Amino acid sequence: MGVIPTLVKLLGIHSHNTALTEMCLIAFGNLAELESSKEQFASTNIADELVHLFQKQTEHEKKEMIFEVLAPLAENDVIKLQLVEAGLVECLLEVVAQTVDGEREEDIAQLKTASDLMVLLLLGDESMQKLFEGGKGSVFQRVLSWIPSHNHQLQLAGALAIANFARNDGNCIHMVDTGIVQKLLELLERHVEEGNVTVQHAALSALRNLAIPVVNKSKMLCAGVADVVLKFLQSEMPPVQFKLLGTLRMLIDTQAEAAEQLGTNGKLVERLVEWCEAKDHAGVMGESNRLLSALIRHSKSKEVVRTVIQKGGVKHLVTMATSEHMIMQNEALVALGLIAALDLVAAEKDFVGANLVSVLHKLLSDERSAPEIKYNSMILICAVMGSEPLHKEVQSLAFIDVVSKLRSHENKTVSHQASLTEQRLTAQS
Secondary structure, rough: HHHHHHHHHHHHHHOOOOOHEEEEHHHHHHOOOOOHHHHHHOOOOOOHHHHHHHHHOOOOOHHHHHHHHHHHHHOOHHHHHHHHHHHHHHHHHHHHHHHHHOOOOHHHHHHHHHHHHHHHHHOOOHHHHHHHHHHHHHHHHHHHOOOOOOOOHHHHHHHHHHHHOOOOHHHHHHHHOOHHHHHHHHHHHHHHHHOOOOHHHHHHHHHHHHHOOOOHHHHHHOHHHHHHHHHHOOOOOHHHEEEEEEHHHHHHOOEEEEHHHOOOOHHHHHHHHHHHHOOOHHHHHHHHHHHHHHHHHHHHHHHHHHHHHOOOOHHHHHHHHOOOOOOHHHHHHHHHHHHHHHHHHHHHHHHHHOHHHHHHHHHHHHOOOOOOOOOOOOHHHHHHHHHHHOOOOOHHHHHHHHHHHHOOOOOHHHHHHHHHHHHHHOOOO
């Protein structure tokens, strides 16, 4: 019925009328929760009005009221940008500066609300890029100064802000080149002892995002990121475990030397194997399987394969090959192929125990399996034929029937591999 534009107009005209502005704010607070109303708010000048009103406030209660309207509105990307353009960020930085050393409860509450809202504004791609300003932005610089702060709330907001700025390759490369990694590592080092889980999680999120561009990986490894991250291996907190695994996985992607170093670290591999069984935390379980596979795939090292076999990781990679996510299935099959190629003798017992051959039979027989899954399964079948017990299992499961059907597969790579696999099976039957 057009209530929203009318109220926004009222607020603009009567911003000096305390009772009326309060009523408008209460109404906005209730309306702003709905998605459809956010879209309607976006077509008014609500951003300018609220920022203007905020700048005039001196009382804590009034500021809080405005914050309560800003937070739900700022979930909308269009409004995020409008708020940034209306100068909300400067207001927030001002609040942070005023309250950072405050002991009173209201100071602590305001600092938290202002810094949280700042992080929320950075979740929009356009608003984030506008504030980044090619890494020269004053806002970006101010946020950087939060990381070495003595205040946990600011450290947290600073690390989350960096994680949000690190959402495209250009920003990530610029930030690594200007020494942000060192700041984050120093922050993490402080929290090995102080152990604030939210700060650990945020700093690891930022490092994980920064490690995505290929050019950053070796620079971050040289800066000692892996060593600091490993200090959190003992953490019992699933969110920290999840980010720690993701950060290491991003760092070793295409970095053979680092993958070999980490893959022969018995403590790390042991912990990964333990987390591969974390049934209550699907995220941690998935990430540890993926890291286990990545250590083998990127190092292609016999030593890494031996470490994984010794610590009992093989059965988890076989289970991972049955995942519902194709990307994980494929990563598992490639890692298992490397295990079979590099040290079949040592892996034989684990392959038998984990029913690898029947898993491969299932993957090849399943019509829903993607072409690369079929291809890598056949490569693996050929690789395990060199082991007598596995060879026997292959014979007993009538693989030839399944493989010969795949010779007419529409995917040329699959059909070609099926011919080769069939020759191998008949030659050794």
